[in-house]
Amino acid sequence: MAADKKGRHIKGTKKQLPDGWITGAFRYAIFPTDEQKQCLEMAFGCERKVYNEYVAGLYDHLEAVGFSGGFLTYRVPNYTTITQRYDFLDRSTDSFVYNDAKIRFQAAIKKYNETYGTRPLHYKKSVQKKMKAGYVPSLQDVKGLPKFHSKKQGGFSYTTNQTNGNIRIEPRDGATFLRIPKFPEGIPVRLHRELPADGLVKKVTLKREGTRYLASISVDYPFEKAPLKETVLAANMTALDYSQSGLYVDSDGKKAGYPRFHELIGKRQRRLNKSLARMKERAMKDENGQPVYSKNYRQTVVHYQKTMAKAANQRNDFLHKRSHQITNDYDAIVVEDLDLTNLAQCLKLGKKLHDNGFGMFRGMLKYKAERKGKHYIVADRFFPSSKLCSACGHKKERLRLSERTYACESCHAELDRDHNAALNLKNYGIHALLDTGFLADPVSN
Structure with a gap:
Protein backbone atom coordinates (compact mmCIF):
# COMPACT_ATOMS: atom_id res chain seq x y z
CA MET A 1 0.00 0.00 0.00
CA ALA A 2 1.11 3.54 -0.70
CA ALA A 3 1.04 6.45 1.71
CA ASP A 4 0.14 10.08 1.17
CA LYS A 5 2.33 13.01 2.21
CA LYS A 6 0.84 12.91 5.71
CA GLY A 7 1.85 9.28 6.10
CA ARG A 8 -1.65 7.85 5.75
CA HIS A 9 -2.07 4.63 3.83
CA ILE A 10 -3.91 4.62 0.50
CA LYS A 11 -5.72 1.32 0.16
CA GLY A 12 -5.85 -0.52 -3.14
CA THR A 13 -2.52 0.80 -4.43
CA LYS A 14 0.94 -0.66 -4.62
CA LYS A 15 3.62 0.55 -2.28
CA GLN A 16 5.02 3.89 -3.40
CA LEU A 17 6.78 6.06 -0.88
CA PRO A 18 6.17 9.82 -0.83
CA ASP A 19 9.03 12.10 -1.80
CA GLY A 20 11.65 12.31 0.92
CA TRP A 21 10.70 8.96 2.48
CA ILE A 22 12.90 5.86 2.73
CA THR A 23 12.52 2.33 4.10
CA GLY A 24 14.83 1.29 6.91
CA ALA A 25 15.24 -1.77 9.12
CA PHE A 26 15.75 -1.50 12.88
CA ARG A 27 17.06 -4.60 14.63
CA TYR A 28 16.36 -5.27 18.31
CA ALA A 29 16.92 -8.10 20.77
CA ILE A 30 13.71 -9.64 22.11
CA PHE A 31 13.29 -11.81 25.20
CA PRO A 32 10.29 -14.13 24.79
CA THR A 33 9.04 -16.26 27.65
CA ASP A 34 9.32 -20.06 27.51
CA GLU A 35 5.77 -20.30 26.21
CA GLN A 36 6.44 -17.64 23.58
CA LYS A 37 9.64 -19.41 22.54
CA GLN A 38 7.66 -22.57 21.91
CA CYS A 39 5.23 -20.66 19.69
CA LEU A 40 8.07 -19.02 17.78
CA GLU A 41 9.85 -22.33 17.25
CA MET A 42 6.63 -23.83 15.92
CA ALA A 43 6.28 -20.91 13.50
CA PHE A 44 9.89 -21.30 12.31
CA GLY A 45 9.36 -25.00 11.72
CA CYS A 46 6.09 -24.47 9.87
CA GLU A 47 7.68 -21.90 7.58
CA ARG A 48 10.55 -24.26 6.79
CA LYS A 49 8.15 -27.18 6.20
CA VAL A 50 5.95 -25.21 3.77
CA TYR A 51 8.98 -23.89 1.89
CA ASN A 52 10.44 -27.39 1.55
CA GLU A 53 7.08 -28.67 0.30
CA TYR A 54 7.15 -25.97 -2.38
CA VAL A 55 10.65 -27.10 -3.41
CA ALA A 56 9.61 -30.75 -3.49
CA GLY A 57 6.61 -29.88 -5.65
CA LEU A 58 8.85 -27.95 -8.03
CA TYR A 59 11.23 -30.91 -8.42
CA ASP A 60 8.32 -33.27 -9.08
CA HIS A 61 7.01 -30.90 -11.75
CA LEU A 62 10.41 -30.54 -13.42
CA GLU A 63 10.91 -34.32 -13.51
CA ALA A 64 7.46 -34.78 -15.04
CA VAL A 65 8.09 -32.29 -17.85
CA GLY A 66 11.70 -33.42 -18.41
CA PHE A 67 13.33 -30.10 -17.53
CA SER A 68 16.56 -29.53 -19.45
CA GLY A 69 17.27 -25.85 -18.83
CA GLY A 70 15.72 -22.48 -19.62
CA PHE A 71 13.09 -20.46 -17.77
CA LEU A 72 11.05 -21.98 -14.99
CA THR A 73 7.35 -21.77 -15.81
CA TYR A 74 6.12 -23.38 -12.60
CA ARG A 75 2.81 -22.08 -11.29
CA VAL A 76 3.19 -21.71 -7.53
CA PRO A 77 0.12 -23.14 -5.75
CA ASN A 78 -1.51 -21.46 -2.80
CA TYR A 79 -0.11 -22.43 0.58
CA THR A 80 -3.52 -23.80 1.65
CA THR A 81 -2.92 -26.81 -0.63
CA ILE A 82 0.00 -27.69 1.64
CA THR A 83 -1.50 -26.82 5.03
CA GLN A 84 -4.51 -29.02 4.31
CA ARG A 85 -2.26 -32.08 4.02
CA TYR A 86 -0.66 -31.68 7.46
CA ASP A 87 -2.73 -31.24 10.59
CA PHE A 88 0.10 -29.77 12.66
CA LEU A 89 0.41 -26.83 10.25
CA ASP A 90 -3.10 -25.65 11.11
CA ARG A 91 -1.93 -24.89 14.65
CA SER A 92 0.60 -22.29 13.49
CA THR A 93 0.75 -19.03 15.39
CA ASP A 94 0.34 -16.73 12.39
CA SER A 95 -1.07 -17.16 8.88
CA PHE A 96 1.67 -14.88 7.55
CA VAL A 97 4.11 -17.73 8.28
CA TYR A 98 2.81 -19.64 5.27
CA ASN A 99 2.54 -16.57 3.08
CA ASP A 100 6.15 -15.70 3.90
CA ALA A 101 7.26 -19.17 2.73
CA LYS A 102 5.45 -18.67 -0.57
CA ILE A 103 7.00 -15.22 -1.09
CA ARG A 104 10.50 -16.55 -0.45
CA PHE A 105 9.93 -19.45 -2.86
CA GLN A 106 8.67 -17.11 -5.58
CA ALA A 107 11.74 -14.92 -5.03
CA ALA A 108 14.00 -17.98 -5.46
CA ILE A 109 12.35 -18.87 -8.78
CA LYS A 110 12.61 -15.27 -9.97
CA LYS A 111 16.31 -15.20 -9.08
CA TYR A 112 16.90 -18.40 -11.04
CA ASN A 113 15.13 -17.05 -14.13
CA GLU A 114 17.08 -13.79 -14.00
CA THR A 115 20.45 -15.47 -13.53
CA TYR A 116 20.22 -18.86 -15.27
CA GLY A 117 17.08 -18.64 -17.40
CA THR A 118 18.99 -17.84 -20.59
CA ARG A 119 21.81 -20.31 -19.95
CA PRO A 120 21.99 -24.05 -20.63
CA LEU A 121 21.57 -26.46 -17.73
CA HIS A 122 24.66 -26.26 -15.57
CA TYR A 123 25.82 -28.25 -12.56
CA LYS A 124 27.99 -27.19 -9.65
CA LYS A 125 31.71 -27.64 -10.07
CA SER A 126 31.88 -30.08 -7.18
CA VAL A 127 29.19 -32.17 -8.91
CA GLN A 128 31.03 -32.00 -12.24
CA LYS A 129 34.02 -33.66 -10.60
CA LYS A 130 31.80 -36.49 -9.32
CA MET A 131 30.26 -36.91 -12.78
CA LYS A 132 33.70 -37.78 -14.18
CA ALA A 133 33.72 -40.76 -11.81
CA GLY A 134 30.30 -41.97 -12.97
CA TYR A 135 28.00 -39.99 -10.67
CA VAL A 136 24.51 -39.40 -12.10
CA PRO A 137 23.34 -35.89 -11.13
CA SER A 138 19.83 -35.02 -10.03
CA LEU A 139 17.82 -31.82 -10.09
CA GLN A 140 19.18 -30.93 -6.66
CA ASP A 141 22.63 -30.69 -8.24
CA VAL A 142 21.55 -28.05 -10.77
CA LYS A 143 23.11 -24.70 -10.04
CA GLY A 144 20.66 -21.97 -9.02
CA LEU A 145 17.53 -24.04 -8.43
CA PRO A 146 15.74 -23.51 -5.07
CA LYS A 147 17.21 -25.77 -2.41
CA PHE A 148 15.68 -27.38 0.66
CA HIS A 149 16.10 -25.44 3.90
CA SER A 150 18.06 -27.32 6.55
CA LYS A 151 17.26 -27.18 10.25
CA LYS A 152 20.93 -27.46 11.12
CA GLN A 153 22.05 -24.54 8.95
CA GLY A 154 19.64 -22.11 10.58
CA GLY A 155 17.05 -20.09 8.71
CA PHE A 156 14.89 -19.82 11.81
CA SER A 157 12.80 -16.82 10.82
CA TYR A 158 9.50 -15.64 9.45
CA THR A 159 8.01 -12.28 8.49
CA THR A 160 4.65 -10.91 9.56
CA ASN A 161 3.07 -7.85 7.94
CA GLN A 162 1.31 -4.82 9.31
CA THR A 163 -2.48 -5.03 9.08
CA ASN A 164 -4.73 -2.45 10.73
CA GLY A 165 -2.16 -1.50 13.34
CA ASN A 166 -1.52 -5.01 14.67
CA ILE A 167 2.24 -4.32 14.97
CA ARG A 168 3.34 -1.69 17.44
CA ILE A 169 5.69 -0.87 20.32
CA GLU A 170 4.07 -0.49 23.73
CA PRO A 171 5.73 0.73 26.96
CA ARG A 172 4.16 -0.95 29.97
CA ASP A 173 5.14 -1.26 33.65
CA GLY A 174 8.57 0.23 33.07
CA ALA A 175 9.34 -2.18 30.19
CA THR A 176 8.89 -2.15 26.41
CA PHE A 177 6.92 -4.78 24.51
CA LEU A 178 6.59 -5.63 20.82
CA ARG A 179 2.98 -6.40 19.85
CA ILE A 180 2.67 -8.68 16.80
CA PRO A 181 -0.09 -10.99 15.52
CA LYS A 182 -0.84 -13.94 17.86
CA PHE A 183 1.22 -12.33 20.63
CA PRO A 184 -1.30 -9.86 22.12
CA GLU A 185 0.53 -9.82 25.46
CA GLY A 186 3.65 -8.53 23.70
CA ILE A 187 7.22 -9.80 23.62
CA PRO A 188 9.75 -7.93 25.79
CA VAL A 189 12.14 -5.98 23.58
CA ARG A 190 15.31 -4.00 24.30
CA LEU A 191 14.73 -0.72 22.46
CA HIS A 192 18.33 0.51 22.39
CA ARG A 193 17.35 3.20 19.89
CA GLU A 194 13.97 4.75 19.23
CA LEU A 195 12.01 4.17 16.05
CA PRO A 196 11.42 7.26 13.86
CA ALA A 197 8.64 9.33 15.39
CA ASP A 198 6.89 9.87 12.03
CA GLY A 199 7.60 6.38 10.73
CA LEU A 200 5.12 3.72 9.65
CA VAL A 201 5.84 0.14 10.66
CA LYS A 202 5.38 -2.12 7.62
CA LYS A 203 6.49 -5.58 8.77
CA VAL A 204 8.56 -7.45 11.35
CA THR A 205 10.94 -10.34 10.78
CA LEU A 206 11.45 -12.57 13.81
CA LYS A 207 14.65 -14.60 13.88
CA ARG A 208 16.66 -16.90 16.13
CA GLU A 209 20.46 -16.98 16.07
CA GLY A 210 21.66 -19.75 18.34
CA THR A 211 19.90 -18.95 21.61
CA ARG A 212 19.26 -15.26 20.81
CA TYR A 213 15.94 -14.00 19.45
CA LEU A 214 15.88 -10.89 17.30
CA ALA A 215 13.24 -8.71 15.67
CA SER A 216 13.96 -6.66 12.56
CA ILE A 217 11.31 -3.94 12.15
CA SER A 218 10.85 -2.47 8.67
CA VAL A 219 9.77 1.18 8.86
CA ASP A 220 8.90 3.78 6.23
CA TYR A 221 9.91 7.21 7.50
CA PRO A 222 10.87 10.68 6.23
CA PHE A 223 14.61 11.09 5.76
CA GLU A 224 16.38 14.16 4.44
CA LYS A 225 19.30 13.06 2.28
CA ALA A 226 22.31 15.33 1.99
CA PRO A 227 22.56 17.14 -1.36
CA LEU A 228 24.92 15.59 -3.88
CA LYS A 229 28.44 17.06 -3.85
CA GLU A 230 28.69 19.45 -6.77
CA THR A 231 32.50 19.65 -6.80
CA VAL A 232 34.86 16.81 -6.01
CA LEU A 233 38.61 17.09 -5.60
CA ALA A 234 40.74 14.23 -6.87
CA ALA A 235 42.39 14.07 -3.44
CA ASN A 236 38.98 13.38 -1.89
CA MET A 237 38.38 10.34 -4.07
CA THR A 238 39.23 6.73 -3.37
CA ALA A 239 39.02 3.54 -5.37
CA LEU A 240 38.70 0.03 -3.95
CA ASP A 241 40.04 -3.03 -5.75
CA TYR A 242 38.78 -6.38 -4.51
CA SER A 243 41.33 -8.48 -2.62
CA GLN A 244 40.78 -12.12 -1.71
CA SER A 245 42.92 -11.98 1.41
CA GLY A 246 42.04 -8.55 2.80
CA LEU A 247 38.67 -7.51 1.30
CA TYR A 248 40.11 -4.58 -0.68
CA VAL A 249 43.16 -2.45 -1.46
CA ASP A 250 42.47 1.26 -1.95
CA SER A 251 44.16 3.70 -4.31
CA ASP A 252 46.51 4.83 -1.52
CA GLY A 253 47.83 1.28 -1.17
CA LYS A 254 46.08 0.69 2.17
CA LYS A 255 44.49 -2.67 2.91
CA ALA A 256 41.27 -3.24 4.77
CA GLY A 257 42.85 -5.70 7.19
CA TYR A 258 39.83 -7.96 7.22
CA PRO A 259 40.31 -10.58 9.99
CA ARG A 260 38.56 -13.37 8.02
CA PHE A 261 36.19 -14.27 10.83
CA HIS A 262 34.91 -17.47 9.26
CA GLU A 263 38.43 -18.85 8.96
CA LEU A 264 38.98 -18.13 12.66
CA ILE A 265 36.12 -20.46 13.59
CA GLY A 266 36.95 -23.04 10.91
CA LYS A 267 38.57 -25.49 13.31
CA ARG A 268 35.67 -25.26 15.74
CA GLN A 269 33.16 -25.69 12.91
CA ARG A 270 34.87 -28.85 11.65
CA ARG A 271 34.97 -30.30 15.17
CA LEU A 272 31.24 -29.67 15.67
CA ASN A 273 30.40 -31.14 12.27
CA LYS A 274 32.31 -34.31 13.13
CA SER A 275 30.48 -34.61 16.45
CA LEU A 276 27.09 -34.17 14.78
CA ALA A 277 27.94 -36.70 12.07
CA ARG A 278 28.94 -39.32 14.66
CA MET A 279 25.83 -38.75 16.76
CA LYS A 280 23.61 -38.95 13.66
CA GLU A 281 25.24 -42.22 12.62
CA ARG A 282 24.79 -43.78 16.08
CA ALA A 283 21.25 -42.46 16.65
CA MET A 284 18.41 -44.93 17.08
CA LYS A 285 15.91 -45.29 14.24
CA ASP A 286 12.13 -45.08 14.47
CA GLU A 287 9.63 -47.31 12.66
CA ASN A 288 10.10 -45.28 9.46
CA GLY A 289 13.87 -45.57 9.56
CA GLN A 290 14.39 -41.95 10.54
CA PRO A 291 17.00 -41.14 13.22
CA HIS A 303 26.12 -24.60 19.67
CA TYR A 304 26.95 -24.91 15.97
CA GLN A 305 24.38 -22.24 15.08
CA LYS A 306 25.73 -19.88 17.75
CA THR A 307 29.25 -20.30 16.38
CA MET A 308 28.20 -19.52 12.81
CA ALA A 309 26.01 -16.59 13.89
CA LYS A 310 28.88 -15.02 15.82
CA ALA A 311 31.14 -15.04 12.75
CA ALA A 312 28.36 -13.52 10.62
CA ASN A 313 27.69 -10.77 13.17
CA GLN A 314 31.40 -9.96 13.44
CA ARG A 315 31.63 -9.69 9.67
CA ASN A 316 28.59 -7.40 9.45
CA ASP A 317 29.94 -5.19 12.22
CA PHE A 318 33.30 -4.86 10.47
CA LEU A 319 31.73 -4.07 7.09
CA HIS A 320 29.34 -1.48 8.54
CA LYS A 321 32.10 0.33 10.43
CA ARG A 322 34.49 0.35 7.47
CA SER A 323 31.84 1.49 4.96
CA HIS A 324 30.76 4.24 7.38
CA GLN A 325 34.35 5.42 7.70
CA ILE A 326 34.96 5.47 3.92
CA THR A 327 31.76 7.36 3.11
CA ASN A 328 32.64 9.93 5.78
CA ASP A 329 36.23 10.48 4.65
CA TYR A 330 35.75 10.66 0.87
CA ASP A 331 33.43 12.50 -1.51
CA ALA A 332 33.59 9.86 -4.26
CA ILE A 333 34.10 6.09 -4.08
CA VAL A 334 34.93 3.93 -7.09
CA VAL A 335 34.46 0.15 -7.06
CA GLU A 336 34.67 -2.52 -9.74
CA ASP A 337 31.68 -4.41 -11.09
CA LEU A 338 32.79 -7.98 -10.43
CA ASP A 339 30.67 -11.01 -11.31
CA LEU A 340 30.73 -12.36 -7.77
CA THR A 341 28.43 -15.27 -8.60
CA ASN A 342 30.89 -16.79 -11.05
CA LEU A 343 33.86 -15.92 -8.88
CA ALA A 344 32.31 -17.77 -5.95
CA GLN A 345 32.14 -20.97 -8.01
CA CYS A 346 35.93 -21.20 -8.02
CA LEU A 347 36.75 -23.88 -5.48
CA LYS A 348 39.97 -22.15 -4.40
CA LEU A 349 38.60 -18.59 -4.15
CA GLY A 350 34.91 -19.02 -3.36
CA LYS A 351 35.35 -19.70 0.35
CA LYS A 352 37.29 -16.47 0.88
CA LEU A 353 34.73 -14.55 -1.15
CA HIS A 354 31.87 -15.80 1.02
CA ASP A 355 33.94 -15.05 4.12
CA ASN A 356 34.70 -11.38 3.43
CA GLY A 357 31.25 -10.47 2.01
CA PHE A 358 32.44 -8.03 -0.66
CA GLY A 359 28.97 -7.97 -2.26
CA MET A 360 27.37 -6.82 1.01
CA PHE A 361 30.16 -4.29 1.42
CA ARG A 362 29.41 -2.72 -1.97
CA GLY A 363 25.73 -2.50 -1.07
CA MET A 364 26.55 -0.74 2.20
CA LEU A 365 28.82 1.73 0.43
CA LYS A 366 26.11 2.48 -2.13
CA TYR A 367 23.23 3.35 0.19
CA LYS A 368 25.43 5.19 2.70
CA ALA A 369 27.02 7.28 -0.04
CA GLU A 370 23.62 8.18 -1.44
CA ARG A 371 22.33 9.28 1.95
CA LYS A 372 25.44 11.41 2.60
CA GLY A 373 25.45 13.06 -0.82
CA LYS A 374 28.62 11.29 -1.95
CA HIS A 375 29.36 9.92 -5.41
CA TYR A 376 29.30 6.14 -5.82
CA ILE A 377 30.87 5.08 -9.12
CA VAL A 378 30.91 1.53 -10.50
CA ALA A 379 33.53 0.84 -13.16
CA ASP A 380 32.47 -1.10 -16.24
CA ARG A 381 32.75 -4.87 -15.80
CA PHE A 382 35.07 -5.13 -18.81
CA PHE A 383 37.36 -2.29 -17.75
CA PRO A 384 40.85 -3.90 -17.58
CA SER A 385 41.90 -2.41 -14.27
CA SER A 386 44.39 -5.19 -13.51
CA LYS A 387 46.02 -5.27 -16.96
CA LEU A 388 46.62 -1.52 -17.36
CA CYS A 389 49.72 0.23 -16.08
CA SER A 390 48.68 3.06 -13.80
CA ALA A 391 51.86 4.99 -14.68
CA CYS A 392 51.86 4.98 -18.49
CA GLY A 393 48.59 3.31 -19.49
CA HIS A 394 50.21 0.35 -21.28
CA LYS A 395 47.97 -2.72 -21.39
CA LYS A 396 49.43 -6.15 -20.68
CA GLU A 397 47.55 -8.67 -22.80
CA ARG A 398 48.27 -11.69 -20.60
CA LEU A 399 48.29 -11.50 -16.83
CA ARG A 400 48.08 -14.62 -14.72
CA LEU A 401 46.28 -14.64 -11.39
CA SER A 402 49.45 -15.86 -9.68
CA GLU A 403 51.32 -12.66 -10.68
CA ARG A 404 50.86 -10.51 -7.58
CA THR A 405 53.31 -7.79 -8.73
CA TYR A 406 52.53 -5.78 -11.84
CA ALA A 407 55.66 -5.24 -13.96
CA CYS A 408 55.07 -2.88 -16.88
CA GLU A 409 56.77 -3.91 -20.11
CA SER A 410 56.77 -0.34 -21.41
CA CYS A 411 57.88 1.96 -18.55
CA HIS A 412 59.28 -0.84 -16.34
CA ALA A 413 57.24 0.32 -13.34
CA GLU A 414 56.67 -2.28 -10.64
CA LEU A 415 54.03 -2.17 -7.93
CA ASP A 416 51.55 -4.38 -6.15
CA ARG A 417 48.94 -5.82 -8.50
CA ASP A 418 45.92 -4.77 -6.41
CA HIS A 419 47.32 -1.29 -5.75
CA ASN A 420 47.90 -0.81 -9.48
CA ALA A 421 44.30 -1.86 -10.21
CA ALA A 422 42.98 0.53 -7.56
CA LEU A 423 44.91 3.42 -9.15
CA ASN A 424 43.38 2.55 -12.52
CA LEU A 425 39.93 2.49 -10.95
CA LYS A 426 40.55 5.93 -9.47
CA ASN A 427 41.56 7.24 -12.90
CA TYR A 428 38.34 5.72 -14.25
CA GLY A 429 36.34 7.61 -11.62
CA ILE A 430 38.20 10.85 -12.31
CA HIS A 431 37.27 10.72 -15.98
CA ALA A 432 33.68 9.78 -15.12
CA LEU A 433 33.34 12.83 -12.87
CA LEU A 434 35.08 14.98 -15.47
CA ASP A 435 32.54 13.96 -18.12
CA THR A 436 29.63 14.79 -15.83
CA GLY A 437 31.10 18.10 -14.64
CA PHE A 438 31.59 17.23 -10.98
CA LEU A 439 35.40 17.15 -10.92
CA ALA A 440 36.93 20.35 -9.52
CA ASP A 441 40.57 19.79 -10.54
CA PRO A 442 40.98 17.81 -13.78
CA VAL A 443 44.23 15.89 -14.04
CA SER A 444 46.19 14.86 -17.07
CA ASN A 445 46.16 11.09 -16.43
Missing part, protein backbone atom coordinates in the same frame (compact mmCIF):
# COMPACT_ATOMS: atom_id res chain seq x y z
CA VAL A 292 15.73 -40.17 16.68
CA TYR A 293 18.06 -37.41 17.82
CA SER A 294 19.19 -37.16 21.41
CA LYS A 295 19.14 -34.11 23.62
CA ASN A 296 22.92 -33.89 23.28
CA TYR A 297 22.56 -33.73 19.50
CA ARG A 298 20.06 -30.88 19.69
CA GLN A 299 22.31 -28.96 22.08
CA THR A 300 25.28 -29.43 19.74
CA VAL A 301 23.20 -28.11 16.84
CA VAL A 302 22.42 -24.97 18.83
